[in-house]
Amino acid sequence: MSSIALVTIVSSFLASAVEFVEAVTIVLAVGVTRQWRSTLIGVLAALVALTLLVVVFGTAIVLFVPIDVVRLVVGGFLLIYGLQWLTKAVMRAGGARAKHDEAAIYEREIAALRAEPPIPATGMDWISFTVAAKGVLLEGLEVAFIVVTFGASAGMLAPAALGAAVAGALVLGVAVLVHRPLAAVPENGLKFAVGVMLTGFGTFWAGEGVGIDWPAGDATILALLAGYVVLALLGVYIVRERLTHRRLRMAVAGPEN
Amino acid sequence: MRYVRAFFGFWYDFLVGDRPELFLGPIAALFLAWLMVRANLPAPTTGALLFVLVTAVGGLSIAWAIRD
Numbered sequence: 001m002s003s004i005a006l007v008t009i010v011s012s013f014l015a016s017a018v019e020f021v022e023a024v025t026i027v028l029a030v031g032v033t034r035q036w037r038s039t040l041i042g043v044l045a046a047l048v049a050l051t052l053l054v055v056v057f058g059t060a061i062v063l064f065v066p067i068d069v070v071r072l073v074v075g076g077f078l079l080i081y082g083l084q085w086l087t088k089a090v091m092r093a094g095g096a097r098a099k100h101d102e103a104a105i106y107e108r109e110i111a112a113l114r115a116e117p118p119i120p121a122t123g124m125d126w127i128s129f130t131v132a133a134k135g136v137l138l139e140g141l142e143v144a145f146i147v148v149t150f151g152a153s154a155g156m157l158a159p160a161a162l163g164a165a166v167a168g169a170l171v172l173g174v175a176v177l178v179h180r181p182l183a184a185v186p187e188n189g190l191k192f193a194v195g196v197m198l199t200g201f202g203t204f205w206a207g208e209g210v211g212i213d214w215p216a217g218d219a220t221i222l223a224l225l226a227g228y229v230v231l232a233l234l235g236v237y238i239v240r241e242r243l244t245h246r247r248l249r250m251a252v253a254g255p256e257n
Numbered sequence: 258m259r260y261v262r263a264f265f266g267f268w269y270d271f272l273v274g275d276r277p278e279l280f281l282g283p284i285a286a287l288f289l290a291w292l293m294v295r296a297n298l299p300a301p302t303t304g305a306l307l308f309v310l311v312t313a314v315g316g317l318s319i320a321w322a323i324r325d
Contacts, residue, residue: 072287079283079311080272087279087315087322096323141271199311202283207307210287211294215301224308231312239323 004218008156011201012163015150015194016143020171021182025102026135028175029109030128034116038125042132050140054147054161061152070152072209078149079206082198089192090232094239100187106180143168146198153205196232200225278321282314 031039061070091097119125143164151160175182204221207214214220273280286307293303 076283076287077272079287080280083283083311083315083318084274084276084279087276087318090315090319091322094323096319145271199315203307203311206283206287207290207304210291212290212303212307213300214304220304227308228312231316235316235319239319242323 004154005156005159007221008150008154008159009163009166011194011197012147012150012160013167014190015146015198016164016167017171017185018187018190018194019139019143020168021102021185021187022100022105023136023139024171024175024182025106026109026139027132028180029106029113030132030135033110033113034128035119035125038128039132041124042129043136045129046133046136046140049137050144053141053144057144058148058151058157058161061148062155062157065152067155068209070209071205074149075153075202075205075207075209077145077202078153078198079202081145081149082195082200082202084195085191086195086199086228086232089188089195090235091239092188093192093236095243096239100191102182102185102187150198150201153201192232196225196228200228276318276322278314278318282318283311286310286314 027039027043030042061074088097092099113127113131116127119128147157147160147164151157154160171182200221203224204214216223289310290303290307293306
């Protein structure tokens, strides 16, 4: 297996694992509070829709769009998306944004679901179906986006899909075993790592798309990833310092009135 | 018409959201890199500039966010 295929699998696995953890929280909340059968049918419907999306769009892009165009447009999207993840991760790590807390989200979901109308005595519970399908579809769309963009830019759609499928199976398997939200998964750290990966690969491929002949070829990716890690950590430090100074200034100024 | 609006609304939220600088910034950075490639500037310089511009966009976005 080539190193680029391995990196594609790992990146897709990590990014997908984060999204699947979020989807599992919603599915567990619906299943536990309402009806498992309708919830699982909703999950299945969403998974079929997502698989079709990846197969249709991924294959169409790989087969019919020239690789330079794919790298510019799709690599550009990957860069934009990666930078969004990375900046949010930096702000979370620096304390400027609330960290993702699956246990709290789970409790909120359960409280919202208990306020819904009662479960029908027979047949489908459409509330379970809709909430589970919507949750998996929305979180899964991010997985599909990453698989298609990452896979198409690297010409590695199958490895990207494999990474996502393994992540899905693993997260689902663990959730079934422990039967509660996977709050112990270091989601914020994973998001930081994925943000660096998407930004690094997005820069590389979109750069190739505009015609940059990277001096060290594929090895440039490592330099880009290292550069983004260092600068992101520096960003975390600066955000923390800024917030600490601001809090100190406010404490010294005292409460108004 | 409602579905078309919802479709584009979804993608707008997905890619742009409340931080348009993170959508427009990388596009502007890639456009500048393309101009430098067209001007036959050395690849290491162009690549380094793209990296710096992307980092600057991210840094500015964070600075604006924490200022608010």
